[in-house]
Amino acid sequence: MKAILSVILLAVLATALVLPLAENSVLAQAPTGPQGGAPPPPQQQQNPASPQAPTPAQQPPQAGVTIAVDVPIVTLDVVATTQHGDIIPGLKKENFRILDDGVPQTITNFAPTDAPITMVLLLQFSSNGYGSFFAYVGKYWSTALFPSLQPKDWIALETFDMKTRLEVDFTQNKDEVMQGLYHLYFPGFSESNVFDAILETVDRLKDVKGKKSIVVLASGVDTFSKHTLDQTMKQLRQSDVTIFCVGLGRAYQNFADMNGGMGSIARMNYLQAENQLKTFSQETGGFSWFPLTVLDQKGKKQKFQVYAREGYQAPKGGVGD
Numbered sequence: 001m002k003a004i005l006s007v008i009l010l011a012v013l014a015t016a017l018v019l020p021l022a023e024n025s026v027l028a029q030a031p032t033g034p035q036g037g038a039p040p041p042p043q044q045q046q047n048p049a050s051p052q053a054p055t056p057a058q059q060p061p062q063a064g065v066t067i068a069v070d071v072p073i074v075t076l077d078v079v080a081t082t083q084h085g086d087i088i089p090g091l092k093k094e095n096f097r098i099l100d101d102g103v104p105q106t107i108t109n110f111a112p113t114d115a116p117i118t119m120v121l122l123l124q125f126s127s128n129g130y131g132s133f134f135a136y137v138g139k140y141w142s143t144a145l146f147p148s149l150q151p152k153d154w155i156a157l158e159t160f161d162m163k164t165r166l167e168v169d170f171t172q173n174k175d176e177v178m179q180g181l182y183h184l185y186f187p188g189f190s191e192s193n194v195f196d197a198i199l200e201t202v203d204r205l206k207d208v209k210g211k212k213s214i215v216v217l218a219s220g221v222d223t224f225s226k227h228t229l230d231q232t233m234k235q236l237r238q239s240d241v242t243i244f245c246v247g248l249g250r251a252y253q254n255f256a257d258m259n260g261g262m263g264s265i266a267r268m269n270y271l272q273a274e275n276q277l278k279t280f281s282q283e284t285g286g287f288s289w290f291p292l293t294v295l296d297q298k299g300k301k302q303k304f305q306v307y308a309r310e311g312y313q314a315p316k317g318g319v320g321d
Contacts (some may be wrong), residue, residue, distance in 0.1 A: 124218035126161035135187040138217040162191035195225035220273030244276035245288040
């Protein structure tokens with residue numbers, strides 16, 4: 001169940017303050033009439049004994065100040081699940097509490113939504129790893145995303161190594177994105193500038209309205225970004241983009257352990273990268289996934305095999321045929 005929580009942070013009324021006009025009141029006004037040149041002709045003096053009512057042009061201005069404040073409505077997308085990832089149904093707004101600097105806020109609207117999603121699939125397509133492991137594994141794992149998308153959802157495909165590349169612009173035709181994935185052949189550079197790639201994609205989404213997200217398929221290891229982790233996190237906290245991460249680093253460690261293993265420094269780098277991906281997701285309201293690792297009773301990694309039927313074909317005809 002997805003819910004939108006609309007929170008009014010401040011209820012401030014635009015108040016007009018009318019100040020009494022005093023003898024020494026001075027109002028700053030924009031000059032009127034032509035500027036420069038000869039001085040205006042002198043005004044005729046009026047007989048004080050026979051005062052006349054001032055004309056509209058001579059009416060004294062009213063002193064006053066108007067304060068206008070925009071009251072923002074903050075929209076939060078919320079998904080409530082159990083620790084196993086199962087959706088919790090039947091929740092109400094009374095089950096949630098929103099705090100702003102420790103102060104409870106009013107939840108004005110609460111309802112499930114099926115609004116279209118605008119999503120960028122951000123794929124690490126670099127030549128690092130045995131046989132460009134990350135590029136090819138990420139490419140084929142990406143295809144598992146499409147059955148969950150609705151026809152009204154928008155999706156774009158971006159890849160990155162040392163630079164970010166737009167492979168397929170936003171489209172509702174999921175086949176275009178699938179074809180874009182199939183046409184990714186040979187990765188070029190071995191860099192994986194994940195910080196720069198995420199921030200560039202967030203900036204690309206800044207003017208997009210509604211629900212927007214980035215699905216990152218990457219090891220999480222950053223090699224040559226211009227931005228640091230702290231800079232990346234600071235900008236992510238200021239954005240309204242939700243980030244979901246699928247980590248490829250643990251799958252690579254499993255692969256390496258079955259083929260001679262990897263050094264302790266490399267293993268530490270992938271562990272740190274995995275924590276970075278988790279942080280990106282947690283800070284933006286998303287989620288992160290990492291592949292299954294099977295251990296024996298002594299904690300040693302084991303190879304595993306999943307047995308399942310290859311597919312299913314629905315029977316023809318209606319019920320009872």
